[in-house]
Amino acid sequence: MIDYLWLVIALPLAGALLLHAVGRRIGEPLSGWLASAAIAGSFGVSLIAAIPFIRGEAHEAHHLVLWEWMPAIGATLEIQWDALAALMALVVTGVGTLIHIFAIGYMHGDPRFSRFFTYLNLFAASMLTLVLAGNFAMLFMGWELVGLCSYLLISFWSHKPSAAAAGKKAFIVNRIGDLGFLIALMLVFSNFGTLSFQGVFERAGEVLDGPTAVAISLLFLVGAAGKSAQVPLYVWLPDAMEGPTPVSALIHAATMVTAGVYLVSRSAAIFELAPAAGMTVATVGAITAIWAASIAIAQTDIKRVLAYSTVSQLGYMFLAAGLGGYVAALFHLMTHAFFKALLFLGAGSVIHGMHEEQDMRNMGGLFKVMPRTGMTMAVGTLAIAGFPGLAGFWSKDEILGVAYGKGGFASVLWVVGLVTAMITAFYMTRQFVMVFLGKPRWAEGLHPHESPAVMTVPLMVLALLSVVGGLINTPLRLGLEHFLEPVFEGVKLAHPPEGALMFFLLAGLSVAAGFAGIGMGYFAYSRPREVWERFQGGFGKLWPLWEKAYGVDDLYGRTIVKPGKALADAAAFKVDLPVIDGAVNGMGRLFAMLAGRGRLAQTGFVRNYGATLTAGLLAAVVWLVVAGS
């Protein structure tokens, strides 16, 4: 089956091409089902190909060269199939399939229905190119392609100016990160002479000295921070919520934004050589986690809460990966994909049922109207809040355990993580209570309705995964750890402290933090609106600060965007127009003038031409006579 691995990328790509060509003719809903079938097939192929890893029979990475592109620099179209690639491919295609199916219901009636699925399939193919790549060149190709798809899908409803602006913002902020990534790749190439993973990671220890390893790692972090929305490049992700909700679930929660975590994990061999860079990654992650979580507290848009929550959870993953807990990071990546996709799709179902209403202050009491969405959302909320036994509990606990076990400065990060866990539980409960419990606050005449089965069934599957997904890597049975072990063969992995007592102590602490958050959220928001407004007032000036996300957008607007625009303006109208265009146009004018003179020689009188000819002839004769004598 491994020889057919190219199908994993080819199926969604073929789906995208087919839908691009004939999607309009196929129409709704068949094109949606076609796209879903393409990615489901991709899931099937990767599942079969992953069986040897799951059974523990295969350990070595399998390489499949599709096309020798630039073999001299190690840039080929090459699939590297190992446990890490398999895990990522399964998450992308598995969650992707459910989201594709959900989107068939969500996008019902959209005039560009089949175009939407073209983009979704193209995104899936790009993301799979990214995670299956066997060298940095192909990884970068996928990296840029997912950025493009993200742009196309954020601004899918491009008739809304805000959506078009959000797409541009995402693309431009990502470019800043990509620049760092690109420089890192140049450094890698100049040190190793190749871009292939094998050639780089196996020799990393002997080739790289300390400072170079730190430089490459930090530049990787810049790239990863752009793609995975870490401080200070996270600002694009909340705005990306302008896109259709399935896009938010697929790209801006479950898959694309985890590419940074994947990059750091994949490059573990390099980060291993740069402990300082690893600590920087962890610190950036911790800062992002608590920063975004505190913003999420005060948001009123149902999707913005989830967006900041995603930024915060990605911070968790960076925290773990930076400390060497790659398995913990990837574990959380997987469980987060389950419950965050569930929460986003649930939010999409709510928005759909509320006829495009996104403000949570106008919701409330939806549980009775939308029981299936409500139930699944409750599962998702508990999972992310770290309710014991659910997926988020296991993965978050492992991350906090890694931070605690590392000691030293990492203990500070552990405290930050613990506080973030409490805040997370608080704002998620706040969201659930505001949307589903209490008295209805929606406008007269609005009739919310439960979504059709095509939307609720994916929700239920994701809810199931959010419940049992954590069981693949519990302290009792480290399934994922063994699964990923061959990938991190030469890397010293960080682990939570051993022993049942430590586990119960740490888990007890984070569960206590979670319950404190849940309790606070419930008691503050299950009462009438005046009560929770008084509660919010209790935070004083902090609440408005959180509400406008610390004013970071304004700050960037004043310090970067405005000078940048002024610079562009100066370059365009003070330099380009008078100097560059002036030189070109001046050249044109000069020759027009010369031609104006020259044309006077053409009188149109045969006599003049004859006289010129004669003069030339005479001159030639004279010259011959003079020179010849």
Next chain:
Amino acid sequence: MTVSAGWYMTLAAALFSLGLIGILVRRNALIMFMCVELMLNAVNLTFVAAGRAWGSIQGQVSVFFVLVVAAAEVVVGLAIIVAIFRHRSTADVDALSELRG
């Protein structure tokens, strides 16, 4: 007494200059055309004279070629002049200065 080649050359030069002056000063297309023929034949004369002086047949052969080409050229040239005259009722070349820059 034989006439030396120099006399032929002088005559040819005189004929050539006559034709050239004719082209430069006359405005009637037909006359100018005849002047061109005069110049051609002046050159032909130099060929024949030079051929005889050196005892070579090549001079005469060249002249035959020139005559044949000139005949073809006359056909085309006269046709053009007739066509222009039909269009404009004039053969004055100064009236045909559309190509002035």
